[in-house]
Amino acid sequence: MSGKTPRARVNAEAVYGARSRDELEAIYDRWAGEYDEDATGYFGYLGPELALERFERLVPKDARILDAGAGTGRLGKLLFDAGYRDLTGFDLSRGMLAQAESLGVYRALHHMALGETLGYADDAFDATACIGTLTTGHAPAEGIDELLRVTRGGGLIVLSLNLDTYTADGIKDRIDRLLADRQWVLVEASGSLRIMPRGAPDMNHEIRVFRVGAE
Ligand SMILES: C[S@@+](CC[C@H](N)C(=O)[O-])C[C@H]1O[C@@H](n2cnc3c(N)ncnc32)[C@H](O)[C@@H]1O
Structure with missing residues (x-):
């Protein structure tokens, strides 16, 4: 048996270890064509499916929906x-956006970074929705404020969070501050679940749904 690290794992380690936004973008651009195969085949990644379940239960079909960090467009x-x-x-990543564009399901796709003004x-x-994106080496905690700004009062924000890293990343603090400031309220939290049951079964993630505004 060869000791070669699988491609999916090499790419995942590269994105979580990226030292700058430019480096992260370049890695995703290169990975884009094989991302879905690696995410689903190797890791068994379930983020989009878990988000869909919340949308179908809580969001009407005529809603204007934003997919922040849409990647290859699986959720779309x-x-x-x-x-x-x-x-x-x-x-x-333009490479990831090109994959999403090819699906023909989004009304509009934009090259933008969460963490800057959208x-x-x-x-x-x-x-x-912001799934698999608000995490280490990816979008920073401040990005949440922009998601709140562009989502109407009473609207919902569906997030996936890595419970193993979100404290160190400052994301837990940001979420808690926004709760204390009554910028949003928690609608539901999944509790710890395995979002990548095949390739990373020890990681603890959670899907949370927030409603924008004080109630
Ligand atoms: C793990 S993938 C998840 C993609 C998709 N949401 C899904 O669940 O299949 C993370 C995505 O976030 C994007 N990303 C990373 N940092 C970002 C940022 N600051 N703003 C917008 N997108 C970002 C990457 O380019 C990549 O497409």
Whole structure:
């Protein structure tokens, strides 16, 4: 048996260890064509499916939806197949966006970074997803404020969080501060679950749904 590290693991270690946004973008650009095969085949990644379940239960079909860090568009495809049509996405990587574009399910896709001011109006969306993106070496905790700005009061924000790293990444603090400031309320939290049961079964993730505003 060869001791070669599988491609999926090499790429995953590279993105979580990226030292700058430019480096991260370049790695995702290179990985984009094989990302889905690695994410689903090797890691058994379930982020989009777990998010879809929340959308189908909590978000009406005519909602204006933002997919923040849309990647190859797996969530967009699932939402489209479930009957959602008003889908907008953005991502740091043009390579990942090209994959998403090829699915033909998003009304618009943009090359933008969470952590900077997003090119959307206040209250532009009824529901926002940020799955697998608000994490180590990816989008910073401050990015959450922009998700709140572009999601209307009463709208929902669905996040996946890595419970093993979100304290060190400052994400837990940001979430708690926004709760204390009554910027959003927690609607539901999944509790610890395995989002990558095949390739990373020891990692603890959680899917949380927040409602924008004080109640
Ligand atoms: C693990 S993938 C998840 C993609 C998709 N959300 C999914 O669940 O299949 C992370 C994605 O976040 C993007 N990303 C990383 N940092 C970002 C940032 N600051 N702003 C926007 N996208 C970012 C990457 O380019 C990549 O497409």
